[in-house]
Amino acid sequence: MLRVKEVTCARGGIPVLSDVSFDVAAGQALVLRGPNGIGKTTLLRTLAGLQPALSGHVDAPEDELAYASHADGIKTALSVTENLQFWADIYGNPVPDTIWEAFDLADLRMRIAGTLSAGQKRRLGLARLGVIGRKVLFLDEPTVSLDGFSVKLFAKWLQDTHLASGGIAVIATHIDLGIDAPEMDLTPFQAAPDAGGAADEAFL
Ligand SMILES: Nc1ncnc2c1ncn2[C@@H]1O[C@H](COP(=O)(O)OP(=O)(O)OP(=O)(O)O)[C@@H](O)[C@H]1O
Numbered sequence: 001m002l003r004v005k006e007v008t009c010a011r012g013g014i015p016v017l018s019d020v021s022f023d024v025a026a027g028q029a030l031v032l033r034g035p036n037g038i039g040k041t042t043l044l045r046t047l048a049g050l051q052p053a054l055s056g057h058v059d060a061p062e063d064e065l066a067y068a069s070h071a072d073g074i075k076t077a078l079s080v081t082e083n084l085q086f087w088a089d090i091y092g093n094p095v096p097d098t099i100w101e102a103f104d105l106a107d108l109r110m111r112i113a114g115t116l117s118a119g120q121k122r123r124l125g126l127a128r129l130g131v132i133g134r135k136v137l138f139l140d141e142p143t144v145s146l147d148g149f150s151v152k153l154f155a156k157w158l159q160d161t162h163l164a165s166g167g168i169a170v171i172a173t174h175i176d177l178g179i180d181a182p183e184m185d186l187t188p189f190q191a192a193p194d195a196g197g198a199a200d201e202a203f204l
Pocket of ligand 1: 011012016034035036037038039040041042043
C-alpha cells in the first residue's frame with residue numbers, strides 16, 4: 001500500500017501543490033493528470049524521496065521506491081545488454097529472460113545505447129524498471145518518444161507483469177495508456193500563488 005497524506009511540495013522554495021492525499025493499493029496504478037506546470041514532476045520527485053516535502057507524509061517502504069524521469073537514464077557507451085546488466089548488478093537481480101520481448105529489445109541487444117533512436121532509448125530506459133525489482137514506481141511521462149506499438153507494449157508490461165505481481169505505479173501522463181487505473185486531476189491542489197513566499201515572488 002502507498003499512502004500519501006496531505007503532501008505539500010515545492011519548486012525553488014515555492015509551494016506548487018498543497019495537501020495532496022491518495023492511497024494506492026498493491027496491484028493498482030493511479031494516473032495523475034493536470035496541465036503543464038501544475039506540479040506533476042515535483043510531486044512525483046517528492047513522493048519518491050528525491051526532494052523533501054514541505055509538509056505531509058508518504059507511507060511506503062523506502063527501499064521499494066523508484067522514480068523514472070523524462071530522461072532515459074541510460075549509459076550511452078554501453079550496449080543494450082550491458083545497460084540492463086549494469087542495473088541488474090546494482091540491485092542484485094538477474095535480468096529477466098522476458099525483458100527482451102516485453103520491451104522489444106531482442107534485436108538491439110548488442111547495439112551501443114548511444115546509437116539508438118529516441119524511442120529505442122526510451123524502451124531501454126523503461127526496461128530498467130523491469131530489472132530493478134522495485135514495487136512502487138513513480139513514472140513521469142513514461143511514453144515520451146514511444147510509437148503506438150511501444151506504448152501498448154509498455155502498458156502491457158505495466159499491467160500484466162508489474163501490477164499483476166502486486167506492484168504499484170503512480171504515473172504522470174498526458175496520454176491514455178489504456179490501462180485499468182483511476183485518474184486524479186491535480187488542478188484543485190494547485191498552491192495559492194503567494195503561499196509560503198513573499199508577495200514579490202509571485203511576479204518573478
Ligand atoms: N528549478 C525550478 N525552480 C523553480 N521553479 C521550477 C523549477 N522547475 C520547475 N519549476 C516550476 O515549478 C512548477 C511545477 O513544475 P513541474 O515540472 O512539476 O510541472 P509538471 O506538471 O510536471 O509540468 P509538465 O506537464 O510541463 O511536465 C512550474 O511552474 C515550473 O515552472
